[in-house]
Amino acid sequence: MKGSDHLAQGLGWFGIGLGLWKLFEAKRTTRALGLEGCESLVRLCGARDVATGIGSLTVNPKPVLWARVAGDALDLAALATALRDKHNPQRDNLQLAVAMVGATTAVDLYVAQAQTRRHGYQSGVTPDYSHRSGFPKGLEAARGAARDFETPGHMKASLPSPASSPGPRTQTGKPNSPISG
Amino acid sequence: MKALCWHGKNDIRYDTVPDPEIEHPRDAIINVSSCAICGSDLHLYDHFIPAMESGDVVGHEFMGEVMEVGSETKTLKVGDRVVVPFTISCGECDQCRRGNFSVCERSNRNKPLADKMFGHGGAGLFGYSHLTGGYAGGQAEYVRVPFADTTHIKVPSTLTDEQVLFLGDIFPTGWQAAVACDIEPTDTVAIWGAGPVGQFCVRSAVLLGAKQVIMIDNVPERLSMAEAGGAITINFDEESVLSRLQSLTQGKGPEKCIDAVGLEAHTPRSIDSVYDRVKQAMMLESDRAHVLREMIYVCRPAGVLSIPGVYGGLVDKIPVGALMNKGLTVRTGQTHVKRWTDDLLERIEEGQIDPSFVITHTADLSQGPEMYNTFRDKQDGCVKVVLKP
Structure with missing residues (x-):
């Protein structure tokens, strides 16, 4: 695995842990930040962290990592708003929280960018494979060239199109007549 | 010899391992001239297939020259050029006689384990976990081919490795x-x-x-x-x-x-x-x-x-x-490779199709670990990698 894969996994487990803490210890979190009454919001953030944490553990965590970055921005905005309250008794804890979320945002951003590059095969110059038909005599000559191939009996379609496959596989031996009005 | 070995998730290494030896009279040893990384090898690389063990030699698309045969391997001789099907088939069991080579009843030496997993397990496969026999794979310099008298496709010297290699699987x-x-x-x-x-x-x-x-x-x-x-x-x-x-x-x-x-x-x-x-x-x-x-x-x-x-x-x-x-x-189902290959080889010889169109990358076997990454991540327009030991 590349370095950013390990980092993405680390962020995933960190997000799951932090999310579970927010879900089950919302009251302690709000009390520590002087934000009593905001427990529902904290639990919501916790659920989001768990979801993005699980997503970060997957093979291609790129979209989830960008979702984490967006989530970090929302968290920072909420904490900055709370910091404007000069009467908050827990301003020191709030400042510490801003610093920690800021650091996490930086790591998320770095890993999201690295994973975007890693899974960025859809960007950049597309190699031209339009000449690689695989048919030395050309595509038109290849169409139906193996029609003489006999499909083994047990691989024949169970209900073939009667219009194209009349004969022994239909009961009457005749193609179905169109329904007339 | 040198080979690509699985050591865990996203961890393939170019290792030195013991040379293979004839273990059974129906065996043959193949000197590999070309091998390829298959999309299903990526399932091993990403560790979605159970029963892999650290050090297992991987790879099930390979071809080369016969360098040694067991005493009962009458249909092959030293020097024959062969592509090896990824499904190992005995050619004698009920399923093989029906042409269902990928569910050969005898070639999976860990069949009891596969039976527990699937009810009834399938054939042995090269380099594809101990669930399918734990056979060493073909991303190596040499490979032991069990049931070699039936598990091979002889190919003419008029065709290149790149034209016939994929008869073994894709x-x-x-x-x-x-x-x-x-x-x-x-x-x-x-x-x-x-x-x-x-x-x-x-x-x-x-x-x-x-x-x-x-x-x-x-x-x-x-x-x-x-x-x-x-x-x-x-x-x-x-x-x-x-x-x-x-x-x-x-x-x-x-x-x-x-x-x-x-x-x-x-x-x-x-x-x-x-x-x-x-x-x-x-x-x-x-x-x-x-x-x-x-x-x-x-x-x-x-x-x-x-x-x-x-x-x-x-x-x-x-x-x-x-x-x-x-x-x-x-x-x-896995592919009953041998059921189709005589016909497909004829189509290649007639010029109906040239399978080499799919190859985008050719590298030395030693570059295998990085080519796994390139293929998995579809970097550099990678569609198919051929490795040369």
Whole structure:
């Protein structure tokens, strides 16, 4: 695995842990930040962290990592708003929280960018494979060239199109007549 | 000798391992001239296949020259040039006599383990976990081929390695998937996954005379390769698969659908894929079955679903109601390689098809570990890697 894969996994487990803490210890979190009454919001953030944490553990965590970055921005905005309250008794804890979320945002951003590059095969110059038909005599000559191939009996379609496959596989031996009005 | 060995998730190394030896009178030792990385090797690389052990030699697409034969291996002699099928077959059991070589009853030496997992296990495979026999694979300088008198395809010297190497797996796999569709001249065949097997599904469906062949993927260069082979392409990042299939089939859906993706479907924008990823991360599901669900949904009633893509374990939320009520036929399985190869070799010799079109990267075996990454991440336009020991 590349370095950013390990980092993405680390962020995933960190997000799951932090999310579970927010879900089950919302009251302690709000009390520590002087934000009593905001427990529902904290639990919501916790659920989001768990979801993005699980997503970060997957093979291609790129979209989830960008979702984490967006989530970090929302968290920072909420904490900055709370910091404007000069009467908050827990301003020191709030400042510490801003610093920690800021650091996490930086790591998320770095890993999201690295994973975007890693899974960025859809960007950049597309190699031209339009000449690689695989048919030395050309595509038109290849169409139906193996029609003489006999499909083994047990691989024949169970209900073939009667219009194209009349004969022994239909009961009457005749193609179905169109329904007339 | 040197070989590529599995040491864990995303950890393939170029190791020195003991040379293989004749262990049974029906064995042969092959001096490998070319081998390839298969899409299903990536399932090992990403560790979705159980029962791998650290140090296992990987690889099941390989060919070379016979350098030693056991006393009972009468159909081969030293110096013969052979492609080796990835499914090991004894040629004598009930299944082999019926041509069902991929479910040979004798070649999997760990059959009791496979029986516990699948009810009844299949054939032994090269370099594909201890569930399929724990045989050393072909991404190596030399390989021991068990049941070598029946597990080989002799190839003429007039054809290059690149033209015949894929007779061991992906060409007959794509061919079998298309044959299983029983293609008729009025059929639309929709294929999911423009990887190497999907590319051979396109060529096979074209050769077998389908009215139209549709390829669904999101990797532009792979779609362009499929288009070159005669497919109409749908990039699922840019348009709705359902709507486009409806418009291409006058609202009736394709008669025949082929899943050339298997257990690692990558479709980040679909809800069921998110569901699969979460369940997989929580180890509540082993395989991601987005393509299977989509095929069941879009296929025309009384149609056929052909599944060459590899699945390893358990999936969830399969719309079995639609499967049943639409009367769909499902055909799947590992490839009965030897059943098709005489015919396919003739088609190569006649110039109907040249399988080398799919090779985008050729490298020394020592570069194997980085080529696994390149192939897995589809870097540098990679579609198929051939390695030279």
